[in-house]
Amino acid sequence: MRSQEPITEAEIPALLEALGAPWGPQVDLKLTTWKKTKGRPNADFRVRLRWASQTYDFVAECKSRSTPKAIDEALLQVRRYSQAAGLPPMIIVPYLDERRLDRLADEGVSGIDLCGNGIAIVPGRLLLRRSGQPNRYPESQPSKYAYRAATSIVPRAFLTQPRFASVSEIQAAIAARGGAVAMSTVSKALVRMVEDVLVERADARITLVQPAALLDKLRENFRPPSVRASIRVKVTGPIAALLKQANESSMTPRLVLTGTASQDHYAAGMRADELTAYCGSIKDIRTRAGSLFQETERFADLTIIETSDRTPFFDARKNKAGVTYGSPVQAYLELASGDKRDKEMANDIRTVILRETANAMS
Amino acid sequence: MPADPLTITVLDLDAALGGGANLMIGGGFGLYLKQLHVEKSGLKTLLPKSKWPQARTTQDIDLFLRAEIVADAAHMDRLRQVLDQLGFIVEEDAKWMKFARDVGGRKVIIDLMVGPLGEFESQTERHSIRVKPIGTSGLHARAANDAIGVEYEPIRLSISDGNRSSEVLVPQAFPFALMKLGALRDRINDANKDEGRHHALDLYRIIAMLTEAEDGVAKILAMRYSKDPVIAAAMRTIDELFAAPPSLGRIRLREHPLCPADADQMWLANELKRLIEG
Numbered sequence: 001m002r003s004q005e006p007i008t009e010a011e012i013p014a015l016l017e018a019l020g021a022p023w024g025p026q027v028d029l030k031l032t033t034w035k036k037t038k039g040r041p042n043a044d045f046r047v048r049l050r051w052a053s054q055t056y057d058f059v060a061e062c063k064s065r066s067t068p069k070a071i072d073e074a075l076l077q078v079r080r081y082s083q084a085a086g087l088p089p090m091i092i093v094p095y096l097d098e099r100r101l102d103r104l105a106d107e108g109v110s111g112i113d114l115c116g117n118g119i120a121i122v123p124g125r126l127l128l129r130r131s132g133q134p135n136r137y138p139e140s141q142p143s144k145y146a147y148r149a150a151t152s153i154v155p156r157a158f159l160t161q162p163r164f165a166s167v168s169e170i171q172a173a174i175a176a177r178g179g180a181v182a183m184s185t186v187s188k189a190l191v192r193m194v195e196d197v198l199v200e201r202a203d204a205r206i207t208l209v210q211p212a213a214l215l216d217k218l219r220e221n222f223r224p225p226s227v228r229a230s231i232r233v234k235v236t237g238p239i240a241a242l243l244k245q246a247n248e249s250s251m252t253p254r255l256v257l258t259g260t261a262s263q264d265h266y267a268a269g270m271r272a273d274e275l276t277a278y279c280g281s282i283k284d285i286r287t288r289a290g291s292l293f294q295e296t297e298r299f300a301d302l303t304i305i306e307t308s309d310r311t312p313f314f315d316a317r318k319n320k321a322g323v324t325y326g327s328p329v330q331a332y333l334e335l336a337s338g339d340k341r342d343k344e345m346a347n348d349i350r351t352v353i354l355r356e357t358a359n360a361m362s
Numbered sequence: 363m364p365a366d367p368l369t370i371t372v373l374d375l376d377a378a379l380g381g382g383a384n385l386m387i388g389g390g391f392g393l394y395l396k397q398l399h400v401e402k403s404g405l406k407t408l409l410p411k412s413k414w415p416q417a418r419t420t421q422d423i424d425l426f427l428r429a430e431i432v433a434d435a436a437h438m439d440r441l442r443q444v445l446d447q448l449g450f451i452v453e454e455d456a457k458w459m460k461f462a463r464d465v466g467g468r469k470v471i472i473d474l475m476v477g478p479l480g481e482f483e484s485q486t487e488r489h490s491i492r493v494k495p496i497g498t499s500g501l502h503a504r505a506a507n508d509a510i511g512v513e514y515e516p517i518r519l520s521i522s523d524g525n526r527s528s529e530v531l532v533p534q535a536f537p538f539a540l541m542k543l544g545a546l547r548d549r550i551n552d553a554n555k556d557e558g559r560h561h562a563l564d565l566y567r568i569i570a571m572l573t574e575a576e577d578g579v580a581k582i583l584a585m586r587y588s589k590d591p592v593i594a595a596a597m598r599t600i601d602e603l604f605a606a607p608p609s610l611g612r613i614r615l616r617e618h619p620l621c622p623a624d625a626d627q628m629w630l631a632n633e634l635k636r637l638i639e640g
Contacts, residue, residue: 298408298577301406
């Protein structure tokens with residue numbers, strides 16, 4: 001795997017030459033720099049594809065990144081060049097996975113990457129497709145983790161409030177819902193979300209544009225909170241009383257039901273398992289609960305998990321009885337990684353989240 | 363959904379006995395009924411429901427007769443008449459203990475059983491595993507010697523076929539576990555390992571869905587029968603078959619296709635001991 005340093009467009013011809021055509025040695029691929037013409041849109045390369053006696057020329061736009069935003073831009077530009085040059089369009093990026101190749105196929109644009117994947121389309125004459133080669137140019141870590149762990153609070157905030165005027169407003173909105181994220185983390189997550197065309201930044205407005213795709217990203221990258229310690233307890237009296245006492249006089253919850261245990265707050269049906277809750281410190285909860293619970297290994301009412309992960313506490317919802325539920329997004333993410341029945345419940349909650357987001361957008 | 367042939371048979375039998383017969387169902391069908399009952403009731407159990415093995419039913423009904431009934435010739439004659447009326451035919455390989463009939467194209471077998479006879483011992487005749495009232499021969503019960511406490515506070519639950527319903531009884535976890543431990547011990551070296559696998563999984567199921575109330579009853583029964591040799595034998599069986607790998611009970615449990623992937627064998631051994639020892 002190549003180092004995390006991004007490649008430059010100047011490196012691309014040499015890299016492609018070393019790699020050869022994605023479709024095997026029968027196909028020859030040659031890149032030449034596009035001859036610049038003043039006053040006309042200028043592409044990066046002319047790509048000549050030779051297969052036996054057939055030759056096909058393409059006009060190609062190259063990008064040094066493979067993010068949805070980079071691909072969007074490349075497509076926009078290359079269509080213009082294609083129209084001007086009268087040649088079929090092609091894009092060149094570091095990596096094309098199945099989803100991106102499908103998109104190119106749908107849009108009728110050819111594409112090759114620097115990992116051995118590619119699609120060549122000349123309508124009615126040629127269709128070559130090669131996929132499955134691993135990514136040799138993964139994105140850098142901070143971008144990769146925008147949808148995971150503590151940083152994921154930023155994308156989650158957009159599902160509760162889809163429009164912001166500034167980065168500091170996002171940070172304040174997160175704090176108001178019990179989260180805490182550094183300004184630099186908000187900015188990094190935002191850059192990634194813009195690159196992934198999930199959020200748009202324009203004229204001092206930061207707007208969520210693809211809520212469903214954002215939920216998908218969160219689901220794909222979800223990892224359950226790490227467990228530092230856990231205890232099982234028998235609660236004296238209603239569990240609501242314990243949650244109420246544990247969370248008393250605090251803006252941010254100290255004890256919150258897991259997403260899975262919060263399912264019935266957001267969707268019909270009961271997941272009859274033993275209740276589980278997250279806390280930041282079991283010692284603290286023990287002190288606050290006093291005689292409200294006894295630790296036991298058998299016939300417990302509640303399992304309390306201590307975690308350093310703050311995501312389960314973000315956007316927790318309290319009902320009138322004082323029960324603090326995990327957010328709908330947390331419920332969706334935990335259930336979506338469960339069994340068939342959990343996944344069905346997750347879909348119901350997904351509908352609720354998207355409906356709430358749509359309402360907030362309108 | 364139409365009721366299964368076993369439920370239909372129990373309802374037929376209860377109705378033919380005049381209703382309210384308090385039939386006690388053991389074996390795989392008893393456990394199946396108990397699992398559905400506990401699932402529906404929302405009772406707190408030792409393991410959450412998501413960790414229980416999938417409910418499975420069987421082909422036969424282990425019908426436990428109370429010792430006082432097995433000792434009463436008139437009662438046993440009446441029961442035999444009812445079985446005849448319902449079209450049951452005696453099974454040749456287990457004469458007068460097993461009866462079978464066809465329900466909707468499926469063969470249903472009733473296996474008549476009785477727990478320890480206690481004070482009624484003297485009013486019965488016993489030949490090996492067969493028990494019958496003195497002076498009659500039309501109906502026998504198979505002696506389930508391990509089933510100590512089987513008549514103590516059985517669990518009452520409802521069954522229905524959509525049109526009819528009835529209450530039946532299911533033994534507590536304590537006698538159920540003793541019976542299953544005995545059965546597993548007897549079948550552990552069978553060439554056909556399926557019986558052993560079923561018994562091992564049933565033991566896991568009994569412990570997984572143990573309720574707090576049953577746990578309390580088990581403590582009473584464990585104290586009451588602490589000197590009974592059945593208890594000592596059961597504890598030996600747990601040690602031999604579950605306490606340490608690679609014992610055969612653990613292997614049989616793992617071999618069962620319905621065994622949960624995260625089944626904890628050490629936990630099972632400890633909980634079985636706790637149940638039996640009190």
